[in-house]
Amino acid sequence: MEILDRPHHIQERNGPAFWVDEAIWGHRLHDEQSPWLIVLEFLNVLLAENNAGRLLSENGFNTLSYKPQIQLRLRNLVFNNPYIVTKLAQKTGDETAWNDWLVCMNETAGGLTKPDFSYLRQNFDSFKDFASVINFLQKSAIEGTSNKRWSSKFVFPFGPHALYEDLNIKQNGTLTNDRRFFARTGEILYLMLCRSRQVDKLRTLLDEHFIQASSPYDSMAHALQGETQYANSEHGGAFLPCSSHPVFDKIAEDWISILSCPVPTYDKIPHLVTMTGLNLLLYLLYRAQEVLGVDRVRLICEIVSPRKTVIRDLSGDSYQHNNLLPQQAIRHFINQITHTPAWVTAMAAPDPRLSVADLLHKTFDWAEDNEEDHITSPHRLVLQLEERAIIRHRQHVGKIHAAWSRAIGLSSRRSSRRTRYAPNDRLLKTLVVCCVKKRMEFREFLAYLHMRYGLVIGDAQAHDIIAKGDADQEDFSNNAQRLEDRLASLGLLKRLSDSCAYVENPFQRDQDA
Amino acid sequence: MKLYRDERKDNKLTINSSTAAWIRFLRNYGPIPTNDNMYDESIQRALKRHAITPIKLPAPLIDKLVDNFKSPAPISQIVTGTAGDGKTYHCREVWMSLGGDPALWDKGGKIQTLPIGVRSLVIVKDLSELQQEESASLIARFAHDVMNPSATTNYLLAANHGQLLEKLKSAKQTEEVIEVSKAIEEMLVTGINPNRDVHVKLTDLGRSPAAKLLNQIIDTITHHDGWQGCKDCSANNDTDPCPILENRRRLMANGPEHPFRSRLTALIELSEYNSNHFPVRQLLALVANSILGHPDVRDRLMTCDDVPDIQKNYKTYLASIYRNIFGDNLSRRKVEKTELFRKLNAFGIGFETSNQVDNLLVYGADDPGYHTDYETLLLSDKIYGATPAYVSAQHAYLEGTSNTNQNNFLSELRAQRQRLFFTMPNDMEKKYSLWHLTVFHYAGIYLDVVEKIIQGQAVPRRALNMIVRGLNRIFTGMLVQNHDKLVLASSGSYSQSTRSPLLDELISVPRHGGESVSLGADETHGVNIVVRLMYGDQIPPITLELTPTRFEFLGRVSEGALPSSFSLECHEDFLAFKARLLGETQKRREIDGEDQMIDGELVLRFIDLNNDGLAVERRVVVRV
Incomplete structure (x- = not known):
């Protein structure tokens, strides 16, 4: 890339x-x-x-x-x-x-x-x-x-x-x-x-x-x-x-x-x-x-449960964590410039402030306006840019995670005051339509969602979280169980027994029948 | 009072020891923590220890399996099912019926071989017990032999679905193994063997009807000779009967005036139509818990020794079999974790109610209008009905003295609703809207419809009207009243949109010009909505399985009241069904050479509602 x-x-x-x-x-x-x-x-x-x-x-x-x-x-x-x-x-x-x-x-x-x-x-x-x-x-x-x-x-x-x-x-x-x-x-x-x-x-x-x-x-x-x-x-x-x-x-x-x-x-x-x-x-x-x-990046998803669960907290944390990632990236991206050879050269120039301002302009297309005249330290100049960039970021790009995840039914505040990843039925259906050709074993489906979209639902995908002691294996397997029930009631899953179920694409299945 | 207690102490001594052992054995089948009740092997041991006659379980398949293996050209068999469906039991019975040595079987070899004439039969009672190498080589041999018609080795393999697939996938993927795996996977999901070269039959014990099994299990357990000692047990007296025996008595009663058994099997049946399967082990647990459940004893299952204390403390009423069915003797956590009770509690019995039932339960004692019914439905049952606990809770509630009274009464009320569901005589069913005691208000009609269809009789007109009206309302997103035509509407854009103003086709419900909408059974005994569009087989009928949940949804929609709990689930199903219908009508138009555009004219058919709420068509022509 x-x-x-x-x-x-x-x-x-x-x-x-x-x-x-x-x-x-x-x-x-x-x-x-x-x-x-x-x-x-x-x-x-x-x-x-x-x-x-x-x-x-x-x-x-x-x-x-x-x-x-x-x-x-x-x-x-x-x-x-x-x-x-x-x-x-x-x-x-x-x-x-x-x-x-x-x-x-x-x-x-x-x-x-x-x-x-x-x-x-x-x-x-x-x-x-x-x-x-x-x-x-x-x-x-x-x-x-x-x-x-x-x-x-x-x-x-x-x-x-x-x-x-x-x-x-x-x-x-x-x-x-x-x-x-x-x-x-x-x-x-x-x-x-x-x-x-x-x-x-x-x-x-x-x-x-x-x-x-x-x-x-x-x-x-x-x-x-x-x-x-x-x-x-x-x-x-x-x-x-x-x-x-x-x-x-x-x-x-x-x-x-x-x-x-x-x-x-x-x-x-x-x-x-x-x-x-x-x-x-x-x-x-x-x-x-x-x-x-x-x-x-991963997205820990709660399959909505009637009562508060550990997964609800974890998915809320995961949502918060991801929500802040873009902003952290902005800061990091700007700060990186102080570790470049160009920065060293600029700092060594007779008027570091001027040459740094020039560097920032070249790199980030940032034309400082008159208000920055009083700033004398090149580092303060970078900080200034960082602040401006964050303010601008928060107006639109910073809101995307919240806006889009709600729009596609990935996040929700249902029975909680905190937003978390809790996919709704429509999104689940779309995922099945998109990921499952004809039919797919349920556990395989969970692994596929994790591999492809970073969605963590079942215990097999949450090894490290369980190992860290933040949740029990049972919490996640119950979460997966709820997904299984949910898909079954949407007509997207055929259960063979307690240990085995198939996720089925409703469209392709009918074609075959 | 003193004397009374002393009497009880004496009674304790007269408990029959062999009966007590039988009860302890039965208890092992119940939801107890040890989980030992799971396995055929441990049951065999316990039986021997206490010299108890084994519980002979119905296993209709055994004869078929034995006949197959005795025949000149036997086919290899795979028996699958959920844990507790009786796979091991089947294998053992086949082994014995074919002359295998029980002692050899009990040694517990994982792979057992039995010569039958020139052939040999390999029995694996649990595929998951095999080590990786063992299973890999077994699968390889198995795949080779079932693909080879002249092979002399046959197999009987038992495994639950997941393990079976896992073992097939983990074996070396030769061409034969891949072919066989594919066929088995297809059989697991659809029940049909797609490949004639794979000579194997798969039987899913999970598909045997649990309602019938339950009746057999109840009979087997309640008629077991372990009960004989009860005759001279002094815990059993007329004024204060032994709760264990009382529960057994209620469970045994069968016939029109005792609706208990039929209501219980109705619940199991409905669950199964909603594709919630009950393995044999769960049915055993249900029966054991129903008879022995009590919240105040160890593991919440009574033994004979517990009975005198229960009677002494006037807690007999808590052993009510009607509560035990739903696991109310257990802790809430345990109930939620036990699949059996999760499935039964999905009916909401005890929480759901109708005005009539609650009026009767709350005011019935004093309201002259309810006098006779109160007598029949409550006072007549001194043990679990109008018990002192209930009467006093009711009294305290009506007097309204404190909040505790209220909660106390609410839990009593729940127990009574549960009891009424199982005991309400058939002739009062209508008056008190029996099925309103469950979340499935239309379940009664549903079961009636299913029975009529299976017996090949005409479906009640009312039910079909209800289904069609419900479908029409979902399809159009309008409150239409039509029930003699299926109003197939489209939104013009995507099928998921809620309102569909454009008429696609009106499909006649009674047979007319190749069209019809009807209900029919399929090979798995499920009920389907069947829509036919044409004579002949150019367009095969379009079907949708009609589960109790979907039936309920249609019923509620057709009456215009829909609880939010249904939310999306059924709605999406029906919209997908509509999408399929739309696809087929499109195909029909293509076959008939019809086109929406004729000579630059586009005809749009809008749906208008007339004053009677019937959908009528209005054609609008757009010249394009």
Whole structure:
């Protein structure tokens, strides 16, 4: 694995103030972008790159530049269309309803220079039919109940025509790409998959599932949108520091196994979202661990028990420990500079303060502002940078572990005041769908989850914890037992006897039967 | 009073010693800490020591196994099962029936060989006893012989599932071993041998019906000749009977006016339909604990010597067999650790209740409306029913003097609910909603349905309506009332979303044009929901096993009240079932050449609810 330098060919006006989080994890991971939105952004990149003839191939590291769709008419119709309900309720008759609605809509639609929605009349028999279709699209929207601005709401990715990027649409109609919810994490995901070893196989599958697939609902989105609209400019500047990483391969493998399940594409997407969330979370932790040079990250999971257990405490501790890892990595990463030859040279210079400031600028892209004038010691300067970096880190990257682990159902505060790793049923189901081809012995499944994702559930994976005396073997075997019961009640496990059980993938199993 | 006590002291002397030995022996089967009760070997020793007639357990397979090995072309056999299913017992019985020497067997060789004519039979009563090298070479020979039709050596191997797989995996992976392992693994999971060249039959003792076994075990134990000494035991008198004997009496009673046995077997059956298996050893432990359980004695299981003290302290009522069934004589920790009681307590009997039952139990003594029933259900049972302890707790509770009274009464109430579940006469079952005393309110209907299906009779209309309505509500996410059509709805996006506004198909429940929704049995005696979409076999019927839990879920959904405890588990199951149905209807449309898009027109079928709550279809055309 090679760690890549920051590319200097693209300089963003509103780019990062300094290059610390980005140097470790890339530009950028963002807490407000939920796993669902990561996948949506990814699909946008995928489609745009496909249109440019570069499906899942990176011509030179970190050169990604793409032009996503914006589909302004479609999103206005679905998410910025309050009049449809009122016009329908007035019961004025079909003709009047259409006319009234068109007037209102043409006035209020956002981001369009000359809005004209009259083309829609030929697509529907009645205004009521039109309203039902819009209602259907609203109901199936991604995270539809959120109170985000209308330009940050998304229809379900039925197909290429239903994809568009997050935008900020101002009152005066100007469009800006403020990276609020499509904060480049989808671009990072795209780069990761481009750099995975299984890229060729994945390319075929993605093409088949998301590019070539023609679904009736996608053509409905097409009918509503009319001609496709694209962003005005190319989006560049994404940066992923690792030329390769085991996590990249794991994401790709997980995507391949989910995409190979014999179920409709729509049903695969939620699983893809969950596994992407989990793997990116692990990427965050693994990178921190690599910077710190500490032991392998692991996640001790409690399978929720009705009463307080030792495992609950341990999983809470494990959560806390991991939650702080990225922050520790930031400090370590900055401090490392004081052990470099460049530092020694800078300190030996006639004006160490000036040369160190210069070094920090070169390394971390940190331009000290006037406030630092009073600082005279080079070491204080480093400390200052550290503090700034931590403050910035805590605003977003530092929140990712908490936000994503909750979003994918990995962490919970159920019957406790402390957050801990306690996977919910949906996550467990996704893990089974993803990891088990047909069937797998239960103990093997536990070992696999540990090997692949660092999840510690059963006693066999917790040897050292038990040896240290922090828990009894029984605590962990009971934990595994609860997982076994849980999976059995979800219909994902077949028990042969007290000593033997098989985890079964519900989809592949039915295929065989 | 003094005199009374002295009398008891005398009684102690008249306890029959051989009966006491029998009770002590029976006690070993119960949930005692030594765990010695686990193994056939130690039981044989104890029997000899005390000259007790062995408990002859039902082992329906033995004859089949013996016939097989006597036949001219026998097949090698593997007997698997959970610890306590009787694997060792089976091997021993086969050995003896085929003329093996019991003394030789009792020497305890791990691998025993028996010549049968020109053939020889290798019996391994427990594969896990073998050392790594021993088992590796055995597995190699075994794999070779079962793949070879002309081999003259047959095998009878016993192991629990995990050990069997472990041994197969740890042996040297030759081609033969791999083939055989694959076949055995498949047989373990599906019960079907996928490979005709592998001449081996696998029998899973875990699949024999435990309810039937339980009845046989109860009969065997309660009719054992060890009880004969009780006749002249002075602990046994009419006013204050010996709790051991009383429990035995209640356990023996069978027939329409004694619902106890049928209710107990119903619980076991329901558990098994929920795929919670009861091995023979657990059933033995259940019977032993039911008869001997008492919270105040050593190991919480009575011996004959304990009885006089119990009677003296007026604690007979704590030996109630209805409490012992759920392990209430044991510590809470022990109950939670014992699989047997975990499974039985999953029914929540004692905690669940209905208004009628609680009204009867709390106010029945004074409420004229409940007078007759109180007489029949409580006062008539002086030993475990309206005991002095219960009556005084009830009184104190109603007077409301202190908090302790309340807790005390609550535990009494629990014991009475448990008792009522087992003793409520069949004709009062409806009035007091018997199954509301469990978490499975619909279990009564479920068992009825299962019985009708097994006997090939028509399923009660009401049950099928309930199932279809429940499914419809889950499939659409709306409170629809339809029960003559299955409303297959889709969300248009992913199947997991809760509301599905688009109609995929309406499938007729009564047979119509190749469509039907029905209930049927499968080869493992489970009950399935069976949905047929077409005549012929182009699309095979889509089935879903209908467990008591799923049945309960559907019942509650169809009545519009769902306890949160069901949360996701069943819901996910049914959504997965829907996803399968959607896949098949899609296939049917492809076969029929139907397309959602015709000449640039996309037809969306929305589901509307009319005033009667019925789902009706509204077509919307989009020109695309």
